[in-house]
Each structure stands twice: as C-alpha cells, then as structure tokens.
Amino acid sequence: MEKEKRSPHIILASQSNLKFKETLPIKWGAQTAMERGPVVASNTNHKARNAIGAHSGSYTVYRALSIASGKFPPMHRPDLNNTQSPVKIGPYPQWKDPLKMVTVDPWGLDPQLNFKPLFEEGYDIRPTISVTQAHLQIPEINEAIDKGRLQVDGSIIRENRDVCVTKVAIDPVWYLPGVAERLNVDEGDLRRILFQETGGMYPEFITRPDLKVWLPPIGSSTAYIFGKAEDLANPKVELTCRVHDECNGSDVFGSDICTCRPYLMYGIEDATRTAQRGGVGIIIYYRKEGRALGEVTKFLVYNARKRQEGGDTAATYFRRTECVAGTEDARFQEFMPDCLHLFGISKIHNLHSMSNMKYDAIVKSGIEVVNRVSIPDHLIPQDAQVEMEAKKAAGYFSKEPKKTTEELKKVTGRAIKE
C-alpha cells in the first residue's frame, strides 16, 4: 500500500469521482470500531484518505514546516508501541449513536487496538485521543491543604501533596452532517460557509460532498480525571464536573479582570475532594480563548470597555464585545458535551459553572444535572466584579439576586491607565 516517496504532483482539489479501493467508508455511530471504520487523514498514502484536513489540529502547520525544512521524513509512520491508554475508557452506548458525539472520534483512542486488522494490512491510522497519568503540584491545592479544606490521603493526594490524575487529550474530529444538524443548518450551506469564511480553506468542503469527516485546524481539549475513569459512566457514583474554556491571561498569568483561574482551581479542589469521598471528578479544558474569538480581539474589547464613556460597567459588558467582534460569543457550547459523552457520563451531581449556555447544552444532550455550583464570593477578584454582575444580570446561574440596570452602572472596573 505504501509508496516510498511522496509524489510531487499537485492535485488542487480532489473530486468525488476519484475514489480508490483503499478508501474505507465511515459509518458514523456504528456499533463496533470495525463497522464504523477508521478515520484516515494521514498523508503516507493519499488513496486511503477518507477525511478532509490533517491530524494534530493547528499543529499540522508545524509538521508541514518540519517536512519543508528536511527535518521530518514525509513517509514517517508513528511507532505506537507502548503508547496505549493505561486505563480502560469505553466503549459506551454514547459512542454508538451517530448524533450524540459529532466533534470527537471515540475510536481514535488506541486505533492500533481498535483497528488491528487494518494496521496489519498497512493502513496508517493515527490516534486522535491519548490518555496518560500524571501528578499535579498546584499552589491553590497546597493552600487548600494548609487550610484544612483538603487532606493528604496517600492515594488521591500523596504525602508530597501531589494530586494523582488521569489525563486525556482529545483532538477535534468533526462529522459534518452531525455538526450541521446540531446547528440546525443545511450541511451544504455549512460546507460553503466554512469554505468561504475561512478564506478558502479546504476546497474539499465543496468538491468532496462524499467526505463527511473534517479534522479542523483548531486546538484540542484536555480532560483531567480525579478518581477512577470508569466511575464517570456510573450514575450512582457522585460526579463533580467543570467544563472550562481557556483563558490564558487568567489561567496561567492570573489577570484579575476575570474569574477564570479562581473558578478552575475551585473546580480542581472540589473534584479532588469528591474523589476522596469515593466519587469521581472531571475537569475538561477547551481551547476556546476569549469566547473563541481569540486573544487579539479580547484585548481590543478590554480597551473599548475601559475607555468607553461611563467607564467599564457591568451594564455594557456584552455590548462592547459584539461591537468589536461581531458576536458576543463564538464558543458553540452545543458541541461541548461531546467530550462528556466520550466518558459515558449520564449524570453530573455537581456542575461547577454559572453559565446557562453550558448548563443548557449539557442537559439538552441528555445528561442529568443535580446541583449547580457557583464560585464562592471570596474567590472573585475586585476587577472581575464587572464580569460577574453582567453575567448574573444576563441570567447566568447564581444564588444571589440580579442587580437592576441602575445598579449595574455602578459596578465598575479599573480605568485603562490604572
């Protein structure tokens, strides 16, 4: 099946009448891995490709640079020996429903096992999910131990205060008919707009309506599991969950204009505590910086908020984003629960989030939510009160009353020069 060298011949866009016997069909949501068929997006044999795009999300660009610079043999195939998951995850009933998960390929976890006969035939099938175990050292967890909110137990929290977790990296794999269905748009319209609005990325959106799967060049998601991974699928085991969207400025650098890191750390603390009392915790980190508008836009909005007439107030919080960015939010929470279904989750006992968009998406996807947990007040930085009050006024979940429009004008952040 393999050629030794890549052909320099350039095909600008493949056509659906160009099919090869090596091209395996994908039957999304089928009952077994072999019935479903593997997603093949590797380039070592273009005749076997049955998806649009390339592996590793955005990092496909760096792989291409590596090949261009001669540092990477173009026909390299990964040695997957010893790379398999240390814990068993699935298969779950959710994997076998074509509309339950439309942005994650569950069979992309350990494909060398799921599609063993095809590997033996020579297919180059790449993992899109990987699982490993880790120990975390987190200052806020140290503080929780110091203050007696968490205890060293030698197992979940080791004597040296390491928190033991299983972590799962998940690359995006989009089943386009399912994505269109979830957005309630026509698949053809979705393909045309994806093509046009990205400036012409992947003409196969148009020329290959037979290719139903796309690996988009976007960031991956990462799940951190506290306790036993298999317990996530058991609705009788107490489950604490936070679904967290990336905010590099707060998550890493501790910027005080928002509550992202405090919320995340409180989620980790509570997930750990849940695991210690026999439950299980999961934190999922989605790379959707600045409401999936990106950081350049985010900083423009911060300036516009702080410079506007009347200063940065809760009353105008959402409007400024829309003026600059064209939309308040591009995160599409309707796809977020896919990563929960990967783990067979059907019931969340404690959901750490005040976002109605997240809550609604989770419940609509068929997962029961028992308690909603919002961040304790003492963890909210002063400058983040603007965000917090704007969100409460917009109907985000909180146990406290909403402020009136007049009161919202009084919740102000720092001026731009402070």
Add this chain to the structure above:
Amino acid sequence: MEKEKRSPHIILASQSNLKFKETLPIKWGAQTAMERGPVVASNTNHKARNAIGAHSGSYTVYRALSIASGKFPPMHRPDLNNTQSPVKIGPYPQWKDPLKMVTVDPWGLDPQLNFKPLFEEGYDIRPTISVTQAHLQIPEINEAIDKGRLQVDGSIIRENRDVCVTKVAIDPVWYLPGVAERLNVDEGDLRRILFQETGGMYPEFITRPDLKVWLPPIGSSTAYIFGKAEDLANPKVELTCRVHDECNGSDVFGSDICTCRPYLMYGIEDATRTAQRGGVGIIIYYRKEGRALGEVTKFLVYNARKRQEGGDTAATYFRRTECVAGTEDARFQEFMPDCLHLFGISKIHNLHSMSNMKYDAIVKSGIEVVNRVSIPDHLIPQDAQVEMEAKKAAGYFSKEPKKTTEELKKVTGRAIKE
C-alpha cells in the same frame, strides 16, 4: 467598495490573473506603514484581499460557525473606536527590514491609525496585534513576597500584591518569501509542502504565487511587559526575558513531569524584580504545545517513555519523541525572535532559558545576550529530573556538568502505574 451581502458564488481557488484595482500591493519591510501597505484578509470585500488565509488564527473556524448558524452578520466590520494601544510601541528600525520579522506584521498594531486614509476610503483592515494593561495575581509571586524575594513598591507591585503589566497579543502573519529564506528552502517548495502536508489547506499557495502573505490557522503569541514598554528598545536599560513555549499540563495544571510552570514563574518573578530596580522585563508565551507537536502526541510519548524497557530514563528521552512523532521538535525557534524585534529589542541582559535552540536563534537574529539564567535546582520537580538531565546531556545550557551515558540511565522517572 462594499457589497451588502456576500455572494453565494463559489470560487474554488482564485487565480493570479484575477486582479482587482482595490487590491493593494504589500511591500514587506518598507519604511512606513503606507509604503508597506496593509495586509487585508477580511472577507467583507473579496476584491481587496491581498493575503492567503483569514484573521484570528485557528479561531477563524469558530467565526465561520457563527456565520453559518446565523449568529454573526457576515458583513460585520469591527468598531475599533477606543481599542487602540494604551502605550506607544514602535516603529523601530527592525520593522523596516524585510528579513528581520517574517511571521509578525508590526503595522497590524492599531491599523486604524497606521492606515487611516485607507479606512476612510472604506478598506476593512483588521488588527493582528493588540495591547492592553492588566494586573496579575499569582500564587508564586505571593510566595516570593512572603519570603522577602520581592517587595511591594506601590507601583510595579501594588499594596494588594497585584503585579502591573502591559500585555500584547500577536496573531501570526507570515511573509512566505521570508519564511522560506529563514528555513533555507525554495519558496515554491515551501508552498507546495505547506499545501500537501496540511491535507490541501489553501490552494492559493499554488494558484496565487503573487500573494506573499499568509495568516496561518495557528495559535497567537502573548507578551507580558513588566516596567515601561518603550524601555525594551533601549539597550542601556537592563532587560530580563523569558521566551516560553506553551505547556498546558504544567503551566495551568502543574504536572510534575516537566519544569514549564516553575520556569515561567521564576521568569515572572525575575522580570518583576528587574522592573523594580529600574529595568524592564518581558515574558513571551508562544502557543507551541508539546514542542509544537500537540498534546495528543505528547501523551503518547509520555506513555512510551514510561513503559519502555528500562523505564523512563534521561538516556532515551529524545529518542522516544522521534519514534512516535517523526521529529524531536517542531517549534522552529528561528521564528521566535520576531516577537522580540517587534519591541525593538537589541540586547537582553538576562535570558531565562537553558535551550540552545532559543539562545542560538536569538543571537543569530542580531540580539546580544549578556547572561543566561537557568532555573534554580530547588524549583525542579523530582519527576522532571529525567527531562532536565536529558537536556543537559544534549548540550542545553547549565552551570552544572553533564552526566555520562551510564549516569543518564540512572536518572529515572515514575513508572506508568505510579
């Protein structure tokens, strides 16, 4: 210049004989913004586009989804009122050299000011850089204050222990002839490989050799400046710098297998201290997760390291990455100094990094480095000793002696089940 609605007509790939009078030339490295010409990658008037790709890196995919779902008016143009930088950055001589910066567009900072006459003509030019000010609350900085390594001064560190910074988000804008020159490859070969290895992203690489600029769908970079931004360009002012590549597992979650967060926090502490004694600090965060191979690959490598015969040892650290990923490293540090040149940096007094790849790239780009600073031993987690010793043996900078091959075999990490 504008049409009210986007045409549904699909052009699979534009051709270079299709030129329009609205298309402005780009003269990379010209002396002024107007001579250089703006990069126009917006879609509100396709006749004015003079670049391949789209704005916001990866987030262009989410913007396209917003339009598909009807949540975003396709002809929206950003309201840039009040979004401009609160501090002055440039222009610097480095902006006027076509080969000094090939992955950043300095004139993409405040284009509404740089290209004012063109905005008045109706051009839709988007910012690719934005600047804002922030206060940071960081547990490790709190600890440094508690231990007396940092002092509250009311200005750089406020009474409430906020650290004041200026932060800069930088989207990638690649000048392809310059990228090819830096990699020492032919531009045509680079274009062909970028097209083929990304699975056919942007046929304009092939059909539009006249378009020299590409906005790739990859993550942005972010600079955090401690002290006065204008001092960065003054070689007489002491400058402390860390160029940090994203490692979400450590930077956010504190995984102990590497030294990423400890190194970053030590850099922030020292950058703050430098600013307090009248110097200036800069930390640049590059979204190059897992050596720009992505997190799915990273976790596969972790498993292969921990399961291999003999366990996870410093002796086999680099080899395992290459077996799985095809290359040890895809970060292309040769492009990293572009973000330093954006700020006019010509001399770094304290470079926080032990990487020779980073050091060599910085020096080769014409920046003088006075001192190299490696992380203090007490900040290295136990499990990260494998990484640390492997790097030292490979010639990374350290004040300590390298270990022999036999000694390297003895530096082992935790087993996979621990």
